[in-house]
Amino acid sequence: xxxxxxxxxxxxxxxxxxxxxxxxxxxxxxxxxxxxxxxxxxxxxxxxxxxxxxxxxxxxxxxxxxxxxxxxxxxxxxxxxxxxxxxxxxxxxxxxxxxxxxxxxxxxxxxxxxxxxxxxxxxxxxxxxxxxxxxxxxxxxxxxxxxxxxxxxxxxxxxxxxxxxxxxxxxxxxxxxxxxxxxxxxxxxxxxxxxxxxxxxxxxxxxxxxxxxxxxxxxxxxxxxxxxxxxxxxxxxxxxxxxxxxxxxx
Amino acid sequence: xxxxxxxxxxxxxxxxxxxxxxxxxxxxxxxxxxxxxxxxxxxxxxxxxxxxxxxxxxxxxxxxxxxxxxxxxxxxxxxxxxxxxxxxxxxxxxxxxxxxxxxxxxxxxxxxxxxxxxxxxxxxxxxxxxxxxxxxxxxxxxxxxxxxxxxxxxxxxxxxxxxxxxxxxxxxxxxxxxxxxxxxxxxxxxxxxxxxxxxxxxxxxxxxxxxxxxxxxxxxxxxxxxxxxxxxxxxxxxxxxxxxxxxxxx
Numbered sequence: 001x002x003x004x005x006x007x008x009x010x011x012x013x014x015x016x017x018x019x020x021x022x023x024x025x026x027x028x029x030x031x032x033x034x035x036x037x038x039x040x041x042x043x044x045x046x047x048x049x050x051x052x053x054x055x056x057x058x059x060x061x062x063x064x065x066x067x068x069x070x071x072x073x074x075x076x077x078x079x080x081x082x083x084x085x086x087x088x089x090x091x092x093x094x095x096x097x098x099x100x101x102x103x104x105x106x107x108x109x110x111x112x113x114x115x116x117x118x119x120x121x122x123x124x125x126x127x128x129x130x131x132x133x134x135x136x137x138x139x140x141x142x143x144x145x146x147x148x149x150x151x152x153x154x155x156x157x158x159x160x161x162x163x164x165x166x167x168x169x170x171x172x173x174x175x176x177x178x179x180x181x182x183x184x185x186x187x188x189x190x191x192x193x194x195x196x197x198x199x200x201x202x203x204x205x206x207x208x209x210x211x212x213x214x215x216x217x218x219x220x221x222x223x224x225x226x227x228x229x230x231x232x233x234x235x236x237x238x239x240x241x242x243x244x245x246x247x248x249x250x
Numbered sequence: 251x252x253x254x255x256x257x258x259x260x261x262x263x264x265x266x267x268x269x270x271x272x273x274x275x276x277x278x279x280x281x282x283x284x285x286x287x288x289x290x291x292x293x294x295x296x297x298x299x300x301x302x303x304x305x306x307x308x309x310x311x312x313x314x315x316x317x318x319x320x321x322x323x324x325x326x327x328x329x330x331x332x333x334x335x336x337x338x339x340x341x342x343x344x345x346x347x348x349x350x351x352x353x354x355x356x357x358x359x360x361x362x363x364x365x366x367x368x369x370x371x372x373x374x375x376x377x378x379x380x381x382x383x384x385x386x387x388x389x390x391x392x393x394x395x396x397x398x399x400x401x402x403x404x405x406x407x408x409x410x411x412x413x414x415x416x417x418x419x420x421x422x423x424x425x426x427x428x429x430x431x432x433x434x435x436x437x438x439x440x441x442x443x444x445x446x447x448x449x450x451x452x453x454x455x456x457x458x459x460x461x462x463x464x465x466x467x468x469x470x471x472x473x474x475x476x477x478x479x480x481x482x483x484x485x486x487x488x489x490x491x492x493x494x495x496x497x498x499x500x
Contacts, residue, residue: 033395232472247493
């Protein structure tokens with residue numbers, strides 16, 4: 001219980017031997033976009049703290065202040081129960097490979113069950129070494145254009161963080177098709193259709209005689225097919241009223 | 251058929267009034283990571299071609315060479331049948347809002363049905379203006395940390411492209427009874443909107459003065475939101491023409 005309570009509700013993102021401070025800062029921003037603020041940094045090339053990381057992290061600087069600086073990967077993963085390694089090229093190592101989506105869904109399940117999850121991100125140029133990957137339980141492979149796979153560190157962090165937010169929140173709507181919209185009721189669409197038909201009749205729109213019925217049917221059909229809101233209906237009434245006023249003014 | 255055959259199998263990503271060339275280049279790289287190479291650029295701040303865009307695009311420079319440069323948004327959307335606008339803050343405009351996942355699934359279905367899809371990305375700082383959004387059929391909202399929403403242009407392009415790759419790799423072309431419908435193209439909706447706005451202006455519909463802009467935006471927004479067929483557009487033109495003839499008859 002206490003162990004469970006002290007378990008963070010989010011995965012730790014571990015930057016392994018990052019090189020440019022700018023990329024560390026950009027990674028922090030990418031993380032915080034999706035509510036992730038648990039960063040661990042293993043043996044950063046240019047030491048720590050890193051001014052250019054701070055400069056780039058603007059708004060997410062807290063993540064750098066609170067980041068856990070580690071001498072090596074085993075230290076960074078010490079308290080973790082399950083580790084994912086993000087990797088571009090496929091490895092000869094036998095490990096389960098997950099898409100970012102499947103990986104973060106699994107991470108959410110494990111965290112809900114009280115586990116501590118880490119996700120490894122390699123150095124900008126080389127990526128993770130096999131020795132690093134060997135310490136992970138599973139791989140995350142981002143589906144990219146085989147002719148052009150050029151995700152940088154912050155982008156890889158961004159996509160993984162994005163999938164974390166999707167996996168961990170029901171907030172992200174699949175698509176709220178204008179939920180809460182004040183749609184026009186049938187009787188209102190009916191009144192709108194009648195208003196237009198009557199005025200257009202007076203105006204001599206329905207012509208020639210043998211086409212009148214089909215023209216009226218087409219017009220009526222359009223009104224029912226269009227997803228009109230109450231506001232749309234009112235505006236359309238107002239437009240027609242104004243055209244009539246305009247005519248009658250002189 | 252020929253029209254269907256000439257329809258590209260991917261959405262066009264439209265950068266609206268982009269500022270820094272670096273960001274245009276980064277957007278091109280982000281797109282090509284997911285196999286997207288159809289870019290349109292509207293009124294780039296620093297002109298075109300842009301050397302710093304080329305410098306940043308390394309590996310994806312072809313997208314810039316082949317990008318369609320447009321003077322304004324209507325020109326960029328002229329041949330499109332459905333447009334998504336990516337937006338950070340929510341708008342008062344009544345439009346369906348999709349997650350990137352749901353939006354790209356819908357895009358894949360529409361493209362499979364022969365439609366031409368565009369996705370709008372706003373300028374770095376300000377984002378899309380309401381006048382831009384009013385020309386879109388739906389919105390894409392990326393679920394981000396409400397305390398920290400700081401996606402840059404290339405990152406927004408990256409996430410949308412990533413969802414495109416996920417959606418297009420498993421397109422279930424579910425039968426759609428409106429498939430094969432002769433939808434009005436953007437240029438036709440644009441002409442319809444202009445026709446109504448001009449006549450209603452003459453007729454004194456847009457009043458009082460301080461409401462003119464929002465009234466026009468709401469009207470323009472309605473035209474974009476309604477699924478208009480070519481036949482609908484022609485009928486609506488005819489209705490307005492007849493109202494004017496009626497007025498002028500006496």
